[in-house]
Amino acid sequence: MGSLRRTVTRTARSSGHQKVRGVGQGQGWGVRLGRKIERSSGDGEFEKDSDEDSEVFRPPEALTEDSETLAGRDMYGFRTPNKKGQMTQKASESAQAYTPVSKTPKSKKTPVKTPKSVEKKTPKSGKKQTEMVTPAKRKSKVLPRRPETTTPYRLRKRNVADVVDDSSSDSAMSSEEESSSVASSETTGSATVTATTSESTSKTPTKRKMRGDQSALPDMTEEYFLAHSSNQIHTSDRTLARLGRMDQDSLTNMLTDVPNMYRKECAALYREHRALFDKWMLQMCNGFNLLLYGFGSKRPLLEEFRTTVLKGFTSLVINGYFPSITVKNILNSITEDLIEHRGSFRSVTDQCDFIKDHYESGEYEDIFLIIHNIDGSMLRSDKVQTVLSVLAQIRGFHILASIDHINGPLIWDQTKSSRFNWLWYDVTSYNAYTEETSYENSLLVQQSGALALSSLTHVMKSLTPNAREIFMLLVKYQLENKDNASYIGLSFHALYQRCREAFLVNSDLTLKAQLTEFTDHKLIRYKKSVDGVDHLYIPLDEATLTDFVEQQAET
């Protein structure tokens, strides 16, 4: 009888059941983002609440009426520009098409001639000899310089197949292009032209047309899979090795005197946003929280808001882009600095509850949290956002946040975004993200490794000679293997053998004890190889390690 499952049904309204497509827990945002696609993806597929018949389906016009900005299809559409050098091609095309407006303030001097009228110079194709041949007399002219890649990839491939000398054909073809003669199909000139025309017909005009065209979408999904099916990468093989890399300091120095061409316009935008300050305060007083989005750093605006309107109010500034911010930091600064509570908490939830109790039991007080980049990489996790959304609900708490990542809003599910109760403001400013990107390990910026090195030396000083020796063993081994691409570290056993041979340890237990010191300081990392053996690895680059070895040798 126990296995007899009884499901008694008692409904308050027998008719009341509803279906939604795609709206489930945690998916609210997906729906929001995808809404524009939805409209085209299939009318009549949605099911509204069963109050309405499916036959009276009405597409959500009010939601998609966005004449002023991009249509969703443009934003989420697929295109497969899979040819090598298309970017370069586009650049030179655009450069040629460009006629500098003489009155524009930023072009310091008007070019001698408009690029169009100039006879184009032989481009520097990536190959060696042609580059040298460039006539010197033309250097004085204002030229639309062609960058290195000229040939569309598929064409180049064909050329190779035809066993044509690559470099000579390159220059031959490009020169033919310059005379812009009607060339045969084998030459780059016409190929570029056909490529561009076919590109432009297939790409841009259809894109415009598609706004009204419903049937275009299925083809585009095909394209997506086509683009992702091949594993080949159609890009040129050039590397940045030829360029001297810069470090962060020289980069900032370089950028200090780069003029902003649209200073006046940016200032106008900024004034526009400033005028909203009173409205923002009003809306925050009425229980809404503000979320600022749009291109450009929003720091200056928020800082100004804090120093002017929020003067005299208790406020907390949180730099969400900070690479090591944790939710504990945020809560601690509330409990320790604002409430001045001395004591620890068992868990984050406890701490939240404490804050809630403190502010809701006492006198009403307005607290403003300014979060720069609420979508910062350390704040993205579900847990952190839950905590923030709980804070947002505490009486008297107001949040003013900025968001930059294009997929940023996905960090909130329906429940959380409802708790935050956002009002969205587009505050596009075109300010450079100087502060925000300074922490990011940019691709081109050389990491000096100075920080890592100094921490390394500090740790080393505090260690016993034996431990130092062990670490040096590992460092040296890693440097020996620096050219080995598949190097994953020294196996524990091998290290033990070596240490024994050097009379550094007498048992594997002592070795383990020595190593904990390093792992605690994150100077050694364990990696498991395929056969499941632990390998020890120092997560620093060669240059830093070499420096370190030299430094150690000195002392």
Added chain:
Amino acid sequence: MSTAGSVSKACFVFKSKQKKVANPEDYFCHDTSDSTAQTRHRAFHTLWDELNTEIQILQSDLNTRIFDDLIQFTQNASSKFTFDPDDSTHQRVAYEIPTAALVTGVNMPDHDVMFANLISLVREKVSLYVAVLKSNDCPNVKSVMVKSITQLMGNKDMMDDSIDDGDNTTVNIKKINCTMSTLAAWYADKFNKPSSPKKKRSSSGEGIETSRCPPLVIVLEDLEGFPPHVLQDFVLICSNHLTDLPIVLILGIATAVTAVHRVLPHSVSSLLCIERFQAPPSTNYLTQVINKVLMTPRHPFKLDAKVFQLLLDIFLYHDFSVLNFIRGLQFGLMDHFYSNPVSCLCCPLEDCLETVKTLNHQNIEELRKTGSFRKYVESQPSKDQILLLTDDKHLKKVVADLLYSMDNYHRCFFPMLDCLHCLVKKLPKHPLGKQVREVYCECLKGNISETEAYKDAFSLLKAMSKDEMTILLHQCIDRLAQEDVPEELKSIPNNLREFVNRFENLEDLTQTVGDTTGDDENTEALPKKTDMHTLRKTLLERKKKKLTVYEVIRTDTVEYLNEICSKYLACPRSQPLHEIFYYDSASEIRRHINGAPRTAIQTALSNPYFYLQNPSLQGESNSVSPALPDVCIIYKLHLECGRLINMYDWLQAFITLIHTREGAEEEEDPKQPDKKLQARFIRAVSELQFLGFIKPTKRKTDHVARLTWGGC
């Protein structure tokens, strides 16, 4: 204190000396020259408070029925529980945990309020021992146990006791081993003594039904979010202790009861004795909110067609959340009063007439500026026009009249709207929609009597059977007989009753009329000789003429209905001074409630002219003009690439463009490009990385991976 550039700290506290509270009025009335700001702010506050209380009452009423059932259920479930192991009934039920499956619907944001109400009700009526579990607090069985047991043992009742006994109880909770056995021991200790529980019960309040063993209610707010294995283990543990503990589960389910079976295997779900409770769907709630708040003459604030439609669409297509709908409404209300100077008159009629008297010249000018008022002036004879535009006193009088007629219009509008809704809701294919909100929306869009849908609906009405027709008419009469109907409409029910009578006496009428028509037919014989064409014509004409009496009355009725509908359901926008009451900036709501950050960023990058408005930026959206800001150039170039982007080529392409712009001073070695250009390139690329368009990749040296597939 600077908040930037720190390498050690991410949070900066600025503490004020005294507790400062922001006064919204200061920000509302930022413009001191605007004398109505204060009035508007006050009007906003009173109106919003009214609406808010009304909505809250609605919310609590809405769930009463389902909550009553639930409370009943929990009481019944626990009533059988005793500590006596020999009890036979006890033995029988002990294997199944009484479980209420509360099907709540997908509108998750609304549930917080609903569960809060439910829990306070359970605490009040059934048992003080309630534990609430949310899926994101409970990643594993241990946390479930800790959460539920601390809540059950550490509730308010316990705290009160602990104050009497000294502080040890609260301390204990933190230290105890959170297992069911502990809980069982605690429970037995508390309630198995025949004498002591009574004392405790009486001390902790009268509201609780004095069942000897109060049930332990555990509420799982979002069943779907729990990890299946956690839930399974938890249910098994609970069922093992059913003999010692009267556990009752309440499962909040957003989708359907089958979710339980999906999460739990048969062996576990068979331990649950599930009873299903269906909460009313959120659409019902929404309908009530709209009826109570928007479709009533009592509250002056109204939404215009586009705004209404937008909020409805957000509701229907995004989240089904009434809470969010209400917030949209609140935002609209706030924006209306904030940005519209004439909104100072948006209040109940009596206050409104008072306010009109106090208006100064500036305010009156604002009124004159409104579009609907200008139209009204144009429709007046020229002598009045001058008076209206120059004489403030005269204008005040006119405005008072207009406000009065506006009020009257609203009073007539909504009863008539309900009538129209009665008439059209059951029509085949629902030309005007099923819900009253859809009909209302149509009315807001324009004069409803001129729309296609309305004409369709009335032609369908003209084809109705007698029975259906009389039912509809009766419904209309009932609606118009209600108290809130103004004098002006009082005659309508009588007229409608007249029609109903005629329908009912159809039998008699048919007889009398039938005779006469019969006579006509006899007298009008067919002409003897005629060609085919004319014969057909005459026959057709005769057929047309031969309307039955019923049809005649039906046509009359529908005509009459049409007449009154078009009279009273005129579009609100045709009324003078409608701007005072109707909020119409849908774009404002769309922008702020339904923000589109990605669109903004991509527009800024692909079409900077949209924001910067500098003529040199104008151009085709797919061309890369060298005049663009650096990051726009970089962005547009990256659109040309596939999945991977070669940094070197990218840099070269960028340099090409920049050189064109700056008129490349001298040809330099491409291998050693200008450091400054390189720096600008680095900045732009790292900004794109920051925005999430690209990320570093290790698949090929000096390449980055593209993360979007957009073309714009």
